[in-house]
């Protein structure tokens with residue numbers, strides 16, 4: 001039996017460890033959700049002033065965050081990132097993204113659903129048709145390695161449980177690693193690998209797990225707009 005199948009079987013048979021803190025959940029409702037009630041109670045997206053460009057909560061700044069003030073404007077129109085990458089959010093993301101905690105998918109999808117209403121309130125997206133969700137495609141090889149696409153799984157749940165439209169129109173071409181590159185290098189590298197393969201929606205919300213430099217979201221928004229998409233927003237679980 002291969003590694004992916006084994007971990008899926010393990011998740012099914014022993015679904016009780018919390019995907020955030022790793023503790024054993026003590027009732028079926030908690031274990032079915034993959035996250036213990038303590039962690040679930042703490043991981044609530046904050047309604048607070050955020051940087052309109054990168055979506056981080058603002059501490060003492062007014063308007064844009066200090067980092068974004070020094071940068072060129074990104075290709076997307078606005079963004080929200082729900083949690084700082086650390087503590088419980090880090091635990092959740094690591095077990096969902098890098099581990100195999102598929103059982104946490106419904107919990108992660110609920111956080112994204114809250115994020116979408118936050119995004120809607122912040123940017124006035126409530127009236128008319130809500131923008132279509134565009135999952136950021138995984139890097140080449142990740143799908144093979146993990147056996148499933150974590151962001152696509154979230155898009156599927158949001159479509160099924162909340163009626164969100166989903167447009168899977170982005171493709172990520174193979175690229176060299178971003179790790180050794182500086183910010184300008186990352187932007188350029190990413191822009192050459194994200195392509196829009198198909199008709200994009202008129203307005204889109206990119207969904208991704210973590211935003212660091214914003215190069216990935218920028219490249220995605222650029223590819224979408226280059227193919228005719230008019231407005232692009234972004235929603236990420238964490239910022240780092």
Ligand SMILES: [Zn+2]
Pocket residue numbers: 018019020021022023035036037038039040
């Ligand atoms: Zn927990």
Ligand SMILES: [Zn+2]
Pocket residue numbers: 051052053054055056064065066067068069
């Ligand atoms: Zn910012």
